Amino acid sequence: MPELPEVETTRRGIEPHVLGQSITDWTVRNPRLRWPVEIPAQLQNQTVTAVQRRGKYILLSTAVGTLLVHLGMSGSLRILEQGAQAGKHDHVDIHFSNHKLLRLNDPRRFGCVMFQAGSNPIKHTLLKNLGVEPLSNEFSGEHLFAQSRNRRVAVKNFIMDSKVVVGVGNIYAAEALFSAGLRPRVAAGRIPRRVYDRLAQAIVEILLRAVRAGGTTLRDFVGADGNPGYFAQTLNVYGRQGQACRTCSTTLKLQIVGQRSSVYCPKCQTSQGFS
DNA sequence: CAACCGCCCTGGGAGC
């Protein structure tokens, strides 16, 4: 599923093909994504002036407004030649003046295509309350510490809360907690500053590694193989319940935390000493 | 406000 690294990989992959091009037309085969697809008529003949990312949203800006594209958990964006035959789950095509098309495929339809008029896309309801970017200077242990005071929520849910920090999904949350030596269920408000420094560093390292791994598939992006490179990276805990910890060989345990499965090492990850 | 839960949807794997 697309987490921040894959969305960034996608953004980088499509940017050279659509930036500076004008939108000539579009086809919506199935408007029933998470919300009805919004592509207003005024986008016709508009030039794409920026291709940006905010959290897991890809933003295509023009003089009249910005398209917000979210990939949900099964979506992908591809650049194809105009006339490319559409297959199952190819819900939206946007045609450009260079005779290429941007195609959204999304089997589970948890994604969306929305529009924000004007010059500031951040005004959109879906964007205005998002937390800090994990790969920006605003993100730090200090930020996590400050945001977590008086909160009893499990630290895993806390770092997956997009109002706190964007782009951390279930996989990277589990991996970051392993790396920082913290159990998923520890109350966010009981964790001291020094441990949050470690956790913030772990999140950044894991995301950067994944962006780099995604980058390995970038050169093939326009081709048929859209597999995200980061699946190839070694996961320490995610999906490894019942298997041996790569560090200490202890059997990894599965817990349900906030209705999401969470795997952790009972020996390497602690819930003690935060009182 | 914080916490919690239901829900949207389909593919894929397990079990029979």
Place this chain on the structure above:
DNA sequence: TGCTCCCAGGGCGGTT
């Protein structure tokens, strides 16, 4: 082989 069942996942929106 084919059926059914269940799970995975982000994140909004409503309720407690």
